Amino acid sequence: MIPAIPTSLPPLPAREGVWLKGDWHLHSRHSTDSSNNPIGKIIGFAESQGFDYLAITDHDVHVMGAVASHTWADPELRSDNLLLFHGAELTANRGHINILSTGPYDHQRVFDHRDDRDWNLLALKRELGVHFSANHPSTKNHYGFSFDLADSVEIWNGSVWPKNVPGVRIWDDMLKSGRMLGGRGGSDAHHGVPDAPELTTPHSIEATANYVGTPTTWVYARERTKQAVLEAMAAGRASVSANPFNPRVELVADHDGDGVMDMMMGDNVKPTGAPVTFEVRLVGGGIDRASYRVRVVRNRDEFATLITDPETRSVRFVDTPGTGERNYYRVEIEGPQTPYPAVPNSMALSQNMVALSNPLYFNYNPAF
Template sequence: MACLHGVAVGQPASRTNPWEPKAIGELPPIASLTDGMWLKGELHIHSRHSKDASNNPIAKIVDFSKAVGMDYLAITDHDNHVQGDVANHTWADPEFKSDSILMLYSSEWTTSRGHGNVFSATPYDNQRLYDVREQRDVVVEAVKKGLGVHLSANHPAGGNPWGYSYDMVESIEIWNSALWPKNANAVVIWDRVMLSAGRMVTGRGGSDTHHGIPDPEKGEKEEQNTRQAAYNYVGTPTTWVFATSRTSQAVIDALNNGRVSISLNPYAPRVEFYADLDQDGTMDMMMGDNAKSTGKPVKFRVQLAGSLVPGGTYTISVVKNGRKFEAFELSDGTATVEFTDTPAALGRTYYRVEVQGPPTPYPEVPKSVEISDNMVGFSNPIYFNFDPNF
């Protein structure tokens, strides 16, 4: 199994070692998942430090996240609203703390050529990245690498689409907000521009919430903006990471290495995706792993972890190299499906999973399920013969 390696502070986020293709004998079994844990969180949300946000102080975001069981949180305020100085605004806010949630250091890098979220386990000099926002990609890339941060392309097919090279990002926001249909083109970009071209770029989610839910007990009144919070707030969608420990750095490492699954909300089932290379009954790979194909059949397993909607039927769609490969239905409480296929001995092959079905209720954000179009979750790919130095 491709192991997760920490990225040292101040060093560029790198996949070269953990993504090196492994042979069967080099992949220890992972079926017990004793080498890590699933953590869920929010990777795109705005507090009062973004000028286009309202009724959303950091304390409200943190308290809400804690109430719905989030493990980590990235508050991504627009850096152009403070001329790049998020360190003395969002991060310096006395409310930027939690006794139970891992708080990532982050911002939304807001430029005329698109928006991207920056994620880090420790404070970094966002000003340096802000100051080169209008320069050539090679300049931006050098600064980003020097900072050792994770850069993610936001809403690449929507408003403010990504206009930089995708070679400079570690992840892409394929699911932005609870409104699923608007994200279909982002998934096309992920498949055709990134994965099919040999880029092992992680797919992740983010609510992109700007407005907080009104609290009548505090005299807060519902306004036009804050009505949106009934449809879209923390965790719509939720991004799960398979982390080696409950630390901020482990969250970043998981994002770097594709150990990521996305669910409709914190209570919706999580998609898990594994592969048994030698078909001995023990899973050898999980999403994010990259192995050398032997030209022999591989058994894959998809399972939905967590609570399924009683009586619901879920459609498991397997995507191979950007095209729908197979579809399965799960019902009557069944949460696992297996299939077999042979990755090409030469050339790249990847598989990923999409899940549609009955939306799991989210009482704290009740109307979010109305606009989900029954999209339940995504896995990241399992890779074969990908070149980490492409």
């Protein structure tokens, strides 16, 4: 364990933006493997818990690709408080992709070409102007397409943390290969809380352990619009927490040594050859005066293990990224889970994994 460096919490990089929280992977009654989970219930729950955005991504194979006349046509798909994305889970022989968009698009075309070669799908994605997010890359329905197709990847699927460890390793492999690939979460919730005790089923009980926000993805968008949120997620300006009441992790850095934290998650700079000061911050939520364990990952390997200060809820470390090499840094936060009263059983399933950051990049731009 390397020693932590005291911090006085200088400001974040000087850029306009807002943190928004939501869930990118949810199934409603329009997925045939869902139960007691109408869209109105999902949206009402999300609003009651203070979420900002939501993507209901039903299985397109269940309606032969016709999501426009099922999920999107549902009169309950509306909210005055949430940014609601249009999307669906492309369910293909090579795995699952969440297709995400700010508005309606021709999903039937994607469905009809789901078994095409990757370069054809890439051309179609660009033509339609949609976001491809690689779903649960290490499960039995793993993402089996090229990661060059993906705009983001689901690094945390559902409340059961241990099943995600192999997927995070795959993400590290992609980052190590030179891809700047934004990581996100998604509950993949299929089942809703019963409306009355007599409606309780084994499936509906799952909603007390895995529902909206387990995990929660925090996105730093330039403004509160759907377009800005998708842009930010693709850029990796995001982090993931086990639930919406856990702290949000922010990874920042002072890459030029002027005392100002001028890098945030998703940023890519040319290293100067001088030491860089990094700072990990836990913001909002969490357990009062708790100390959290910070695991720093550099280029797929563990670089350091630190403990946050209970007062500032932050910790610093220093490293010198090489000028002639590519490097990325990200962090994992472990510690006590904050209660999520509406989904009480999720805490035990997430174990001690509290949050994950997206990386900071050095020398990833070919122009450098």
